[in-house]
Amino acid sequence: MSAPPETGSTGAMFGRYVLVQSIGRGGSSDEVWVAIDPDLDRKVALKLLARSSGDADRTNSAQLLTKARAMARLTHPHVVTIHDVGEVGGRLFIAMEYVDGESLRAWLSRGPYPWQEALEVLRQAGAALAAAHDVGLVHGNFKPSNVMIDSNGRVRVLDFGLARTPDLAASYYIAPAQQRGDPVDAPGDMFSLCVVLFEALYGSRPFDGADTRAIVANMTAGNVLEIAAEERAPAWVHRVVTAGLSNDPSQRFEDMQALLRALERSPVQQRRRRRRVVAATLVTVAVSIGLALGASRHDPCDAQAARAQTWNGELESQLKAQIDSRTPAGSLVSQRLSEGLDRSTAAWAAAQTQLCVDRRAQRITPGLQQVRERCLDDRRLAITAITGLTKAGGDADPALLDALAARPYVGLRSLGDPARCVELGIDLEQVPARSEDQAQALAITRLTLALAPAGLRQLAARELARIGDAAEAEAADPEHTLLRGRLAAAAGDRDAAERDLHAVARAATASRHPLAVRAWLALVELELAELEGDGGGSATPDGASDLSEPSDLSEPSDASEPSEPLEPPERAARLRHAARLLDYAEALVDPGEGAQRSQVALLRGRLAGALSEPELALASLDAAIERAELEPARDPDLLVDLLRIRASLHRSPTAAAADQARAQVVTTQAFGPQ
Known part of the structure; x- marks a missing residue:
């Protein structure tokens, strides 16, 4: 077996791994390398822990190895997967999934961020911590450098339970109890997450001080940095974050799941609050x-x-x-x-x-x-x-x-x-x-x-005529333009619809206007209305079924005049173009807009069906159905459509039948036995 490499020995072997590039150094002389696993022909992130010396170090190393093996059994979309753990020449190693992206520290350096974006990122990290807590694992060293954001925007947390001692250089993120030397625990992870969330929201850490001692003193005293009212995130967000920063663990949330539920701002909680x-x-x-x-x-x-x-x-x-x-x-x-x-x-x-x-x-x-x-x-x-x-x-x-x-x-x-x-x-x-x-x-x-x-086609034509009379007075109103584009689409004027919808989509995206999502979704609907009719399923208005007539989801009386069928390559190209438009919409959806997220999943399912490529949509549909099932009575029509579309994409007849049966149950509960 090859000897453990020295620092900087690119190309050397470490066990079966080929070291490619050093990408970081942690505490206690730990090293992190990009490496190649030749047995599986894949790139990994290889963490080489510092060599053990005394008996205490060897005991600590054995504990770390046990924790790493436990983490290797945890599979979660926001946890970096551990492929292999072991020891070579007295040096522990952990081979992890390589994440192509940037650290959360780099992301934070460009902040502060709008509260919606900050929550979207940190909720993902919180989900990873919650998953670990649910199986009895604690991170113990959660900080921005231990979080990656991959090239698709997915957040990945790494180094669970692998801190040998508290990292004093990261004292900003360590809970008061751990600063005093208490064992790491789940409430400490919650505190650390809220420190990072505060930093993402406001561009500053919540506890100020000239040096580490002063920072820890403010942390212990609960002296959270005061943020001017006009610069704060919405009151409910600010309250959740400051509660998670309490110096008394009992004053934080019951557990990480409770914190995440508070940050989800679920409709049930909001109705109670209202x-x-x-x-x-x-x-x-x-x-x-x-x-x-x-x-x-x-x-x-x-x-x-x-x-x-x-x-x-x-x-x-x-x-x-x-x-x-x-x-x-x-x-x-x-x-x-x-x-x-x-x-x-x-x-x-x-x-x-x-x-x-x-x-x-x-x-x-x-x-x-x-x-x-x-x-x-x-x-x-x-x-x-x-x-x-x-x-x-x-x-x-x-x-x-x-x-x-x-x-x-x-x-x-x-x-x-x-x-x-x-x-x-x-x-x-x-x-x-x-x-x-x-x-x-x-x-x-x-x-x-x-x-x-x-009769929408005729209604739309009449409304377009009325709007034309008021066009000059309403020209500065982007929603006027959006609705005019949608009316043009309903009236069968594709060119006018595309012109107006694209104008709103581009301008609203540039200014982060909330109409941007609606405009991109309308453009996807415009494509699907023609392409599904050309070779596939039927469009549903605003992504919702007519649940009183589940077998007839379209409006035949308003169908566009039949056109020449497209050649398969041209049809596939236009469907993929529609998929790109849907990606634009999805990137702009507010995490709190559950109905819009469901509509994105519905459109993705329709695109996958039109392309005969179910794998393009099943993951999105699974996630949307899981969210919708949390409150099936809120938007049951969307849940039914999600279930029906997933049923149409399932390769398993049993799974498809189960979705259809569940859709019928939801329909009955929403509308009654008839």
Whole structure:
């Protein structure tokens, strides 16, 4: 067997490994090399631990070897895989998966980052830590240099449990208990993760000091660096991070999974939080404003009065009458719509109240106030677009009511999340000024395109004519351009649709505008609508099935005129182009936008089906279904579509049948036995 190499001996053999390039040096004279494993013909990262000397070192080395072997049994997408562990000439080695990318330290050097991006990266690292904790393993030395981000943006954590002693050079990241010499533990990993997350959010570490001693003193005292209110991430993010930085482990989260759930900002938690906000703030507002000004039915802080103008018992009865007349006996559709409108209007009222309280307390700037007011007005009009369809004596198109009865969850998603309005930064361009008439027309157009009623082609043509009359006044509004492009697509004018959708996609991507994702997804839909018709499956409106008619997912009356079939190479090239457009959209999706992430997976599944390449989508569909199953009652139509598309891609008839059966169960729970 070859002798262990000295530092710098490129090309030398270490056991069966050929050393290629030194890529780092850790504590205690550890070395890290890029190496080749000739037996398996693969590149690895080879960590050579410092040679043991005394009995204590040999005992420590034996413990490290045991930990490394335990880590080798842990398989997780965000944990660097350990291929081999052993000893050569008295020197321990660990052969790990080679990650082509950059360290988290290099990534942090370009920060701070928008809170969404920071959470996306650090949640992945947290998932790796949680997976290790679940099997009894602790990292003990989590820091930016022990995390890699690969060329696809996937975060990978390495060196679990391989720290011999605390790395004093990384004291910024070591929990107070470990600074005092206590054993490493899971709460310490949680603390370290939150230090890194704080640094990603704000560009500074949470504990300041002239030297290590001062830093540790501030850490032990819990003196977290104060961040100006206008520079903070949303309050819920800031609270989670500072809780994880508590100097008392018992004041942190119960475990890493609990921390990750808090950072996921799940809809369930948000609804609970909003109910608490409504209960607390409405009492405070009623007392303070009522005493100061006298309660008024039209006072903007009277959230319940404002809510009652948008959604009330009379409107609910009218909705029930219109929807029940369009659905089978025993249907749950009108009930589900009422429940959704209850939630949305409660969230809108809570956000409206919060805006009023912040304004009265002078906690927001005029610019931020203007953005929030516009956003909340937009959400209010989205609600009235639905309730207006069902008003007695209204002139709503019956086809729209039919579509709402068939696709209620699509209609509810068109309402957006009012809670987001009170978390917006100062960016007036994201919520442009509109007259009441313009905003109302856009809300109706959004709902019409989302529901995709029968006769959409004719509706779209009429709406395009109306928009043309207002084009000059609305030219500066990017959503106007986006909706015009989608209407052109529905009306069969592909050239006009591509022109408008590409214009919005490029401009919005450059400015990180939230419309960018919607524009790229619309372009993918535009391609699929033609290509699936040319050689494959049918398109579904807004990525959602008509669950009341699961066997008929398309709108035949609105189909485009048949065109000459494409040659297979041309069709495949266009489908791959659509896949690239989908990649653009996926890269911009906010981690908190569960519905958009599901829609990306649906489109990827449709592309894979059209290309007859299931492997392109199964992993994405698996992840989306796993997320959707956490709350199957929230967007059941998306879950059903995900299950049906995965069933169509499965090579196993048994697996396909299981997905179809689960889809039927979800459909019944969402709509009732009929």
